[in-house]
Amino acid sequence: MWAGNLSFGLVSLPVGLYTATDSHTVHFHQLQRGTSDRIRNRRVNERTGEEVELDDIVKGYDAGGEYVLVEPKELDEIAPGRSQSLEIAGFVDLDEVEPIFFDRTYYLGPRGKGFEKVYSLMEQALAKAGKAGIATFVMRQHEYLVALKAEDGLLTLHTLHWADEIRNPKDEIDNLPGKAKASAKELHMAEQLIEALSMQWEPDRFHDTFQEKVAALIQAKQAGETVEKAEPAAEPTGAVDLMEALRASVDRARGPRSAGGDKASTARGRTAGSGAGHEKKPTGKKRVHSAPKKQDLGNLTKADLYKKAAAANVPGRSHMTREDLVDALKHAS
The missing domain is CATH 2.40.290.10 (Ku70; Chain: A; Domain 2)
Structure with a gap:
């Protein structure tokens, strides 16, 4: 370059x-509705309506009623x-x-x-x-x-x-809350959620799922089929429901790791420092219990199932229904 x-x-x-x-964005051409006629953008003189060649175009700076003309070579000089x-x-x-x-x-x-x-x-x-x-x-x-x-x-x-x-965020956002007061329990639960969802940075695990779905939409339309619409976005969490939403999020994040994982985690939190030997046993049991994972799949949303399918590199996942994802993940495991 x-x-x-x-x-x-x-x-x-x-x-x-x-x-x-x-x-890897999927590119589209512009067509007139009801036809296969391409829409072209042309350089047109707005006064005469005639098309202008690129070599006949110069840059003009609006100096308040009149233009100052600048040639490309003058910018280089x-x-x-x-x-x-x-x-x-x-x-x-x-x-x-x-x-x-x-x-x-x-x-x-x-x-x-x-x-x-x-x-x-x-x-x-x-x-x-x-x-x-x-x-x-x-x-x-x-x-x-x-x-x-x-x-x-x-x-x-x-x-x-x-x-x-670089824009000043205070000038762009007129309702910044600052450090809004949160209870000690809410802050502790939020920290637990962050810890439960902590992971290693592995960029290959993530994919542009929207572009995959666009490609699947094109294939489906070619075959005369329909594609399942995306699930609606989650409702905003209000202050009244914050603690319950945090608790449920922590339970959900820990859940797939084991059956009864939340109880084990709570027990470990209460007995921290009371003897490492007692802590390792439930941890070991929690990690080897793999049977409940198949049952847990049925309780996950389609979005969560799709994330698991992407991590497992399940082929054709972008056009699968929720039931298809569950079945494919069971076979993958």
């Missing part, structure tokens, strides 16, 4: 910029050399860059032969220091603030938002 020189101090390295991510230069201004600790600043990710690769050592040296030094290089550069008539990082043996470039692009 871009080629230039990466430099810090007097060290310079020719690099190429590569797209790091891809989109005001940034001489910078469009081919990626110069690091300094290095910061990675933890100092808040997540809200990160935008898109790109790969950086060495360009040309004989620069592998310089590239590897920069990657290793950044990895060991745990820092990111902060720089600016111009690409496609836009200037970007970027962070250069070392990740798994290669250099990555992350475009960042400018500071004045």
Whole structure:
């Protein structure tokens, strides 16, 4: 996407910029209803109604009643050399860059032969220091603030938002509650829920289920079939029902692990510190009891069943009914 020189101090390295991510969105064409006629977007002169060629189009800035015309080459001329230069201004600790600043990710690769050592040296030094290089550069008539990082043996470039692009949440949300008062029991139950739902970060476990359902919808319409509609969203939880909703959520999160798992968990909470030997026995029993899992499937919602099917890589799950999901999960187990 871009080629230039990466430099810090007097060290310079020719690099190429590569797209790091891809989109799997299902794309549609626009058609006139009742026909197979494509709808096209054209560049049309709003005064004459005639189509205009791309080469005859210039940029115009509205200066209050009249336009200031700017040619594309004039934008390139005001940034001489910078469009081919990626110069690091300094290095910061990675933890100092808040997540809200990160935008898109790109790969950086060495360009040309004989620069592998310089590239590897920069990657290793950044990895060991745990820092990111902060720089600016111009690409496609836009200037970007970027962070250069070392990740798994290669250099990555992350475009960042400018500071004045970050909106103040207090200006955007007029009803922020601040730290609303919560009872000690409610806070403790919320912490238990977080603990019960804690997991390892495994990105491969998650899939774009909406795009899968869009693909299944297209296949069903081709075959003249219908697709089951999604379940309605859950109702908002009011303050009156908060404690009961938290308790039920904790029970549900712990439930699939064992029959009577909540009682065992409660018992462990009451006997914490009273002897490790007594705690390990119910824990071991809880983990080996797998028979109730098949019975528990019938009590789960379709959304929960679909999550389990996705984790088990059940084929064709996107167009299964609730009963199909239960049956497929039983066979998978």
